[in-house]
Amino acid sequence: MAGSLLSLKMPTVFSGPLPDAFWNYDQSRRIATVVAESALHTARVYGCQFSDIRICWILKERIISRESRIEELGGSFESGMGIRVLFEGTWGFASSNLLDPNEAAEKTKEAVEVAKKCLKLNPRPVELEKLPQIQGQWHQDVLIDPFGVPLEEKTSFLLDLNDKAIKAGADFCRSFFLFHKELRIYASSIGSWIEQTFLRTYPKFIVTVVDKKEGKFESRSSFEPPKSGGLEIIEKKAFEMEVVEATHQAREKLQAKPVVPGIKDLVLHPTNLWLTIHETIGHSTELDRVMGLESNYAGTSFLKVDQLGNFDFANPIVTIRADRNQPGGLASVGYDDDGIPSSWSDFLIIEKGILKNFQMAIGQAHWIGKEKSNGCSYAQSYNFFPIQRMPNISLVPSEKKEQLKDLISGVEDGIYIIGDGSWSIDQQRYNFQFGGQLFYEIKNGKIRQMLRDVIYQGNTQSFWKSCDGICSKEEYKLCGTLFCGKGEPSQTAPVSHGAVPARFRNITILNSRLHS
């Protein structure tokens, strides 16, 4: 990544456990060893078929600014363990924030007791496939650890950013940094021991301009997504230029022409398309949803098990890949929360338009006649039961050289959308509606004036069937979210989606203010 965020005093590149004064890696490992031994031993004594434990140390920092003020400066350090046992085919789970071998034994007993009590609720015993025994380590590559950068540099960066926006004509500018650093140790009754460190960084600004006389206001958010990595993910100069540009664009939005609703072609920038991929393809291909297990909350899916390998999901130019190894990917890890190596998570979900794979956690593969999962398990923290969650899921660029201007030149009447806005999709992932940050009219192959109030609606399958243009890899961009929600109790998960600009034909465009 070219450039850097701050005037850094520690440009050391390290690929290994993240050094931090607040936790001592060796000490953490020693604690984990006795805690895990106690938990797994107790589970064995109580006759569990399988047990695993996640032990986490989590360091977070949150700096939120508004104009010339730091509104919130907060940090946290949390640690604890979550123990999952499988007793006579029934899961039991208990967690505690106390990292102590006696507590581990107690919580394991509690998990076993829960499993025993729940036996009568479970006519379908869990069937686990043969799991790999792993001794492994994986550590996020980090160039600039934000926790090692002086606080003043981070607060000044945000305040300077706000100042630039105000000087450029913004009435308000809010900006923030979120940093999440974690050591997660996994151990299981089959002898796996996995140590991983993660670091995720999220920078963001939102500029707002107000026309008080008319009682109108418009905002524009930054396009830089959260990523795995340190402050090196942000290019300072580009971010500063963007905040000025964003202010001008927000001002332009105030005067922009309201969109005329109708059927139009769309060209979607990766900063918009990532979220559409996430909602329409990411969630619909989760096997637990397909099987109905999420029906009380996140919903099910329009897909059926017997459609695997034969469902005509998208135009043949569309291929969607899952992975856990893209640099910067929020779901890039060495092993998932079932202890499955990331090499199992490299698979095609859609190949040339056809549905090829569902996402699976352990215990699910046999539902669709497969032998093993594909490493799609995640728990938000130590106190959550691991459930099936997305790896990085991305649109594969065209092999044919194709640029954004080529897509635009093929549009007679359309809209080019940059940035993500409002988003919503039904519980089976058919009907969606998305907004954006910036909208430009396309007429006769050329980008014209800015539009406002644009939202697009569609149906997942027909939308992806209408895709007739995909750019080549030069325009690839990885975007994502730290806060994908699923499960009960609700868990958030970090996930990235890579995309290139793509074109979609005959999409329903609405005006958000007229259609209310």
Place this chain on the structure above:
Amino acid sequence: MILSESEARNFQISILSLSKANSLSVEIKGGQFVNIRLGRNALNTNGIENSLKITLNSTFANRTASYTIDQLEMSAIERGLRRCEKLAQISPPDPEFLPPLGPQHYASSFSYSESMGNLSIENIVEMAVRILDVLTQNQSQHIELSSFIKFQKYFICIANSNGLFGYQKFANIQLTATARTNDGLGSGWAGAFVFNIEEIDPEKLIETAIQKAILSKEKLSMAPGHYPVLLEPTAAVDLIGLMLFSMDGRAADEGRSVFSKPGGGNRIGEPLFPSNITIYSDPSNRQAPGQVFSNDGLPCRKIPWIQHGILSNLIYSRYWAKKNHKEPIPEPSNILMLGSDTTLDKMIQDIDKAILVTRLWYIREVDPQSLIFTGLTRDGTFLIEKGKISKAVNNFRFNQSPLTMLQSVQQIGRAVNCIGSEIDDLPALIPPLLVKDFYFTSTSEAI
């Protein structure tokens, strides 16, 4: 881990004594959280979480920072406190800084009862068994049921070096269930969020979800458009709640809210709604009790947000209130809407034609200027004709402002405890609403 009031008070005193800052505020939240999740008529996952979190907020002059830890040992707390103080000392001065509040008087609350607090994992499993028993009794209906039971028992304690102290205990249960016919054609939902164990009836909830699923199997295809709609409380609470959390006084005064007045100022005092609309918060409410203090120690009291149709209050932070010579008003800790004596069934009997909406889903803001939200209907959408539910209809996507929705309310039913899909952790007492004009922009194939 639950600390009693005296244990929490002593713990706070120990923590406060460690402070080297000008002032320190402490929040301790701890408890036990038990959950059972059923999926397709069997156990899916479960969990028992024991937790305790301590949030420290240190101040040096007008420099402030916060730090959260989840360790109980005083040595770990002291390390966290030193870290917090270090952050505060190097944080930029806060031009909006106000010193922590002194002692406050907080209202009493019905948020905890011994009968609820004494529930155990056995009771929760028993509830799940009763749910599956209902399913067995309805075996011939070929239902796939998913359900979530969440029992939480916890306390929150706040204190600061200026003498403020507050303590509140909570114990409540949420139970939600989705029944789907196994041919995939019908889906129904029911749910409850109660603080009194006597008020939950798992069998009745499951029966309701099953009946809605069966009733929704055969659907009439209806086009999108403007319709009169009868929103069940669980649907209404989401849009009302999302509106309440958009009622920030500062945003309104700064011209970036639907509650801003063109030309400057806000719309407090304006009759924005019909006179039958009254929405308020009151943490002392018995059925839907709220938290009696805000995170910064402000007392939560009875606040009318909309009184007889007039916008009465907006949320005011301590700083913004002081600057504008107003009383600070914290965010609502519960949502209450004045209803009538008319039950949902009676309302249906009186309707000639309307769409009945069980619940809404995936609600997101589309336009902050006019506070338009989008979302979808889900798990039980029916046509009411001549006083009866005549048939099920397809689901719809809506683009709707809660303001225009409330402006076209024709009839208000009896307020009941409810749980929304977005407003799912805030106690609420909301009536069903008959809305004259609700706008559906498209249909959804989802079931």
